[in-house]
Each structure stands twice: as C-alpha cells, then as structure tokens.
Amino acid sequence: MYALALHGGAGPRPSAWSVALERRYRDALAQALGVGHELLARGQSALDAVTATVAALEDDPLFNAGRGAVLTSAGTAELDAAVMDGASLAAGAVAVIRRARNPVKVARAVMERTTHVLLAGAGADAFAEEIGADLVPSSYFLLSERPVSEEPLPGTVGAVALDGRGCLAAATSTGGMSGQRPGRIGDSPLIGCGTYADDRCAVSTTGHGEWFIRTVQAYDIAARVRYGHSPLSAAIEAAVIQRLPTLGAEGGLIAVDAAGVICMRFNTAQMYRASVREGEEAEIGITATPMP
Amino acid sequence: MYALALHGGAGPRPSAWSVALERRYRDALAQALGVGHELLARGQSALDAVTATVAALEDDPLFNAGRGAVLTSAGTAELDAAVMDGASLAAGAVAVIRRARNPVKVARAVMERTTHVLLAGAGADAFAEEIGADLVPSSYFLLSERPVSEEPLPGTVGAVALDGRGCLAAATSTGGMSGQRPGRIGDSPLIGCGTYADDRCAVSTTGHGEWFIRTVQAYDIAARVRYGHSPLSAAIEAAVIQRLPTLGAEGGLIAVDAAGVICMRFNTAQMYRASVREGEEAEIGITATPMP
Numbered sequence: 301m302y303a304l305a306l307h308g309g310a311g312p313r314p315s316a317w318s319v320a321l322e323r324r325y326r327d328a329l330a331q332a333l334g335v336g337h338e339l340l341a342r343g344q345s346a347l348d349a350v351t352a353t354v355a356a357l358e359d360d361p362l363f364n365a366g367r368g369a370v371l372t373s374a375g376t377a378e379l380d381a382a383v384m385d386g387a388s389l390a391a392g393a394v395a396v397i398r399r400a401r402n403p404v405k406v407a408r409a410v411m412e413r414t415t416h417v418l419l420a421g422a423g424a425d426a427f428a429e430e431i432g433a434d435l436v437p438s439s440y441f442l443l444s445e446r447p448v449s450e451e452p453l454p455g456t457v458g459a460v461a462l463d464g465r466g467c468l469a470a471a472t473s474t475g476g477m478s479g480q481r482p483g484r485i486g487d488s489p490l491i492g493c494g495t496y497a498d499d500r501c502a503v504s505t506t507g508h509g510e511w512f513i514r515t516v517q518a519y520d521i522a523a524r525v526r527y528g529h530s531p532l533s534a535a536i537e538a539a540v541i542q543r544l545p546t547l548g549a550e551g552g553l554i555a556v557d558a559a560g561v562i563c564m565r566f567n568t569a570q571m572y573r574a575s576v577r578e579g580e581e582a583e584i585g586i587t588a589t590p591m592p
Numbered sequence: 593m594y595a596l597a598l599h600g601g602a603g604p605r606p607s608a609w610s611v612a613l614e615r616r617y618r619d620a621l622a623q624a625l626g627v628g629h630e631l632l633a634r635g636q637s638a639l640d641a642v643t644a645t646v647a648a649l650e651d652d653p654l655f656n657a658g659r660g661a662v663l664t665s666a667g668t669a670e671l672d673a674a675v676m677d678g679a680s681l682a683a684g685a686v687a688v689i690r691r692a693r694n695p696v697k698v699a700r701a702v703m704e705r706t707t708h709v710l711l712a713g714a715g716a717d718a719f720a721e722e723i724g725a726d727l728v729p730s731s732y733f734l735l736s737e738r739p740v741s742e743e744p745l746p747g748t749v750g751a752v753a754l755d756g757r758g759c760l761a762a763a764t765s766t767g768g769m770s771g772q773r774p775g776r777i778g779d780s781p782l783i784g785c786g787t788y789a790d791d792r793c794a795v796s797t798t799g800h801g802e803w804f805i806r807t808v809q810a811y812d813i814a815a816r817v818r819y820g821h822s823p824l825s826a827a828i829e830a831a832v833i834q835r836l837p838t839l840g841a842e843g844g845l846i847a848v849d850a851a852g853v854i855c856m857r858f859n860t861a862q863m864y865r866a867s868v869r870e871g872e873e874a875e876i877g878i879t880a881t882p883m884p
Contacts, residue, residue, distance in 0.1 A: 384806075389806040389807070389839070390806070391805065391806055395712060395777070396712055396713055396715070414773065415802065416772070416773060416776045416802060417801075417802045417805045417806065418776070418777040418778075418782075418805065419773065419775045419776055419777070420687060420688055420712045420713055420775050420777050421688055421712055421713030421714065421775050422713065422714075422774070422775060423688070423773060423774035423775015423776065424775045426774070426775070427773070427775070480708070481706065481708060481711065481715060481719065482714070482715035482718070483711045483712050483713050483714060483715015483716045483718070483719070484708045484710070484711055484715065485687070485710040485711070485712050486710075490710075490782055490783075490784075491782075491785070491805050491806065491808065492782075492784045492785060492805075492808030492811060493782075493783070493784060496808065509709075510707065510708060510709045513683065513709045513710065513783050513784070514676075514681040514682070514683050514709065514783065515681070516783065516784030516788065516808060516811040519784060519808040519811055519812070519815070520811070520815065523811070523812065523815030523816075523818075523819055524815075524819055526815075526819075527815055527816055527818075527819035527820035528819035528820070547681070
C-alpha cells in the first residue's frame with residue numbers, strides 16, 4: 301500500500317475567485333499529485349515522492365513557494381523548505397535562501413550531504429551553489445504570476461507519503477508571509493513545527509506559522525499518536541479543530557500514517573489539497589465541503 | 593515556591609581539567625545562578641530569571657555562548673538563542689546573529705516587539721541594531737578566553753525556572769559547534785527542539801544539536817508528560833538515558849515542572865549545572881556523581 305497527500309496552502313477564499321481560477325488550481329494540484337504518484341507506483345521511496353511533489357508545487361506560480369513566493373517588506377523573496385525521512389529520522393532544511401529554484405531539493409541535499417539539519421541565509425545560499433543546485437535570478441520570484449497576488453496568502457506547500465516498503469516522509473516549502481521582516485523564519489522549515497515524519501506518521505502544516513512553532517504542531521500530532529495512543533484522525537481533530545482555534549491560530553495540515561490512512565484537516569475556509577492511495581481514485585479538494 | 597536551574601553544556605571531561613579550572617567553572621555557575629535566584633526571590637517572573645541567568649552565562653568566556661562562542665569554519669562567531677514563556681506560549685528566537693553581546697536579550701525582544709518567533713541572519717542583526725541592543729565588534733568573540741578552546745565543546749547554556757506565580761519559562765543560547773558550516777542552525781534557538789515551556793514544564797537542552805532537532809527533544813519531554821502522563825523525571829529518563837544513546841545522541845537537558853521539581857540529566861561524562869529552590873541550598877554539579 302502506498303499513499304500520497306499534498307497541500308497548497310490554507311486560508312480564506314480569495315476575493316477574486318472564479319470558476320476559471322478554480323480550474324487552474326485543480327489542474328495544478330492534480331499535476332503535482334501525479335508527479336509523486338508516478339514515483340510511488342514505480343516503487344520509489346516516500347522521500348523521493350514528497351521531494352518531487354513539493355518541487356512541482358514550487359515550480360507553479362499559483363502557490364506561495366518557489367516561483368510563486370511572496371515578498372518580504374524589503375521586496376525580496378526569502379524561501380524556506382524542509383524534508384524528513386520517517387524511517388531514519390534524517391532531516392534537512394533551508395531557511396532564508398534567495399537563489400535556489402527548488403528549496404526543497406536544497407533541503408534534501410542538506411540532509412544527504414552534510415552533518416547538519418538546518419542551514420540559513422548566506423551560508424545556505426553558498427551551500428546551494430556549492431552542490432550545483434539550480435539557481436535563478438531574483439526576477440524569477442519577482443515576476444510572480446499568482447493571480448491573487450494582492451492578497452497575503454498564508455499558504456505554503458507540502459506533501460506526505462507512505463511508500464510500498466512502509467516508510468513515511470514529509471516535505472514542506474514556503475515563501476513565508478507577505479511583507480514579513482527580512483530574516484523571519486516560519487514553521488515550514490522547522491522540524492517538529494511545520495514538517496515531521498517518524499515510523500508512525502508524517503505531517504506537513506500550513507497556516508499561521510508563528511502559532512505552529514509555539515505549539516510545535518507537526519510533532520504534537522506525532523506525540524498525540526505515540527504517547528497519547530490516539531488514532532491519527534483523532535489527534536488531528538483535537539489539535540487543528542479543537543485546540544488551535546482557541547489560540548487564534550488558523551491553518552491546517554496533512555498527514556499519513558503507517559497504515560496509509562490520510563487525514564487533511566483545516567480550520568480555515570479552504571485548503572488546496574489532493575491525495576491518492578494505491579488502487580484508489582485521486583481526490584482533489586479546496587473548500588471544506590466536497591466540490592461537485 | 594520558585595525554582596531555577598541552569599546548564600553550561602554537556603560533554604566529555606576536558607583533557608586539560610584541573611582543580612583550578614573546576615573552581616572557575618563552579619564559581620561561574622554559582623554566579624549565574626545567583627543572578628536569576630535574586631530576581632525570583634524578589635518576585636520577578638520566570639521569564640526575567642531565565643533571561644538574566646542566560647545573559648550572565650553569555651557574558652562569561654568559559655561557556656560556548658555569547659562571549660565564549662566557538663567559531664565557524666569561516667572563523668566567524670554565529671550566535672543563536674531562544675526564550676519561551678510557558679504561561680502564554682509566547683516565544684522569541686534569533687539564529688546566525690553576529691553582533692549582539694547577548695543573543696538571549698535579542699530573542700526576548702523578538703518575542704515582545706514583533707509578531708514573529710524566529711529571526712535569522714542579516715535580518716536578525718538589523719533587528720538587534722534597530723532595538724538598540726548592546727552590539728559588540730567581532731573581536732569580542734574572537735578573543736575568547738575559554739581555557740579549553742582547543743577542544744570542540746558541544747556545550748551551550750540554558751536556564752529553566754518556575755516563579756512564585758506558578759509560571760514556567762526556558763531560555764537557551766549557544767555559539768554552535770566549533771568549525772560548523774556558516775549558516776548552520778542547531779537545536780538551541782528552535783522552539784520544541786532545544787527550548788520549550790508550557791504550563792506543565794520548561795526544558796532547555798545541550799548536546800548533539802542535530803539529533804535534538806530530529807527528536808524534537810524539548811517538546812518530546814513535554815509531550816511525554818502531557819500525553820503520556822509521565823512524571824517529569826520518568827519522561828527525561830526515558831528520553832535522555834534510554835532513547836538518545838540508541839541513536840548515538842550525546843547530551844543532556846534541564847527541566848522544571850509546575851510543582852518546582854527540577855530534573856537535570858545527561859548521558860555524557862559531565863554537564864555543567866546548578867539549581868536552587870525556594871528555601872533550599874543551591875546545588876552545583878559537573879560530573880555525574882556528586883562532587884565532594
């Protein structure tokens with residue numbers, strides 16, 4: 301059994317919504333899901349699937365990650381990403397990087413080619429160059445074609461997967477918050493906050509990053525499962541639907557457990573999302589209620 | 593009831609150990625403990641106590657934080673720190689900063705003066721300057737007087753406290769790993785990894801930072817207490833003594849719970865540490881067995 305889920309950000313419905321825009325988002329979500337799905341169907345690892353899925357979302361200007369990244373108050377794109385392999389607890393992350401086309405691939409290189417987990421700023425950009433990562437000029441980000449660019453998207457992209465060998469993985473990538481102070485790091489690249497995977501579940505979050513740091517949200521789900529013996533869905537219900545709103549924390553998350561159960565919950569009006577399990581039809585969702 | 597504990601790093605015993613050096617460390621630990629103790633005795637908050645205690649340790653060249661910070665492979669000092677208030681879950685942190693004398697004070701300012709939790713790199717240095725933080729030239733760090741500077745100290749400094757109102761707080765500060773790649777961020781400034789506090793316990797770690805990120809170590813302790821209903825001491829025993837060695841992760845941590853119970857455990861040869869509880873004598877420790 302393999303399973304894959306992705307998100308493209310949670311938040312309010314854009315005011316400029318249209319049938320055509322919904323179609324664009326659905327196509328983009330399906331396309332990115334297909335990238336990871338194909339790898340899992342071929343027997344590749346959950347780690348490969350989440351990396352490739354997130355890289356596809358980074359390349360799409362519709363999402364606040366990679367090409368579609370929002371800008372800081374200084375007018376710069378500062379990108380963050382993380383990836384974690386649940387079987388080994390190996391993890392890699394980058395924060396405040398400015399030149400890599402696919403931050404998630406640089407995060408994976410941090411995991412595989414260094415003894416560190418998190419590299420930030422100029423040192424992370426130097427690392428990206430050193431390993432021959434695909435570098436892009438700042439105009440690559442500044443020319444965002446995101447159709448709702450006037451709105452501050454809280455969104456982020458992420459993916460979680462279970463592969464045929466029973467291994468779990470998670471990856472998350474973001475352009476941060478529109479107008480954020482340069483140097484601000486949100487939850488996405490922080491292991492345990494925005495991204496986490498072990499042998500029981502894999503989690504990727506999106507939403508109010510500062511609150512997801514304070515609640516150590518991704519690992520909080522894993523801990524409710526491990527120490528509280530909650531089923532994954534109950535753990536997520538307790539955290540995302542019951543607890544986070546009491547803190548004023550808006551957002552959502554996607555998760556998969558070792559049995560291939562996928563949960564995608566959010567306390568916002570919508571969360572761009574898609575999922576597929578071996579032998580089943582892919583599902584694409586945006587609003588809370590199933591779309592016709 | 594108030595309680596305060598601090599650490600100054602866990603690791604092997606320095607090869608250049610001497611009676612005179614031990615005396616210096618003991619005096620330094622007692623002095624820093626006294627700073628926070630005095631605040632708690634006067635009725636100030638746990639947050640004030642951990643900030644002041646860690647700032648005192650940052651000012652002492654014996655420890656790998658602030659003035660005594662080790663250098664990166666590029667010969668630069670890059671400092672990280674975090675602080676968290678358990679009552680509100682408010683948190684602030686800085687990473688890869690180069691100019692602040694007391695990173696923990698800048699971390700506290702991030703918590704109190706911004707909507708963010710973590711600022712890194714040039715943006716964090718700009719923030720430190722903007723708020724009028726005490727800035728120092730790079731020679732302040734390069735002139736480290738640490739007597740065992742030829743050895744890569746894994747250490748870090750931190751403090752946890754319970755104040756008279758029943759509020760908990762934690763703070764951690766580090767110069768990172770000697771010879772680390774520029775831009776590397778360890779567990780210390782990461783909420784949930786090196787530093788965490790809520791209404792049940794406060795935790796500060798020291799040791800193998802990358803593993804403490806992968807295990808989300810500080811929040812793992814809090815989660816064992818909250819979801820696993822473990823007493824604090826049992827949670828720490830299970831994590832630090834039983835689990836971490838199986839991963840090859842060396843280090844230790846200090847913690848205090850809402851009843852004022854202090855736990856200081858490590859799986860290394862020694863951990864510089866000190867603690868005091870209202871109405872009791874202060875205790876200073878270095879090796880695993882009580883010193884005469």
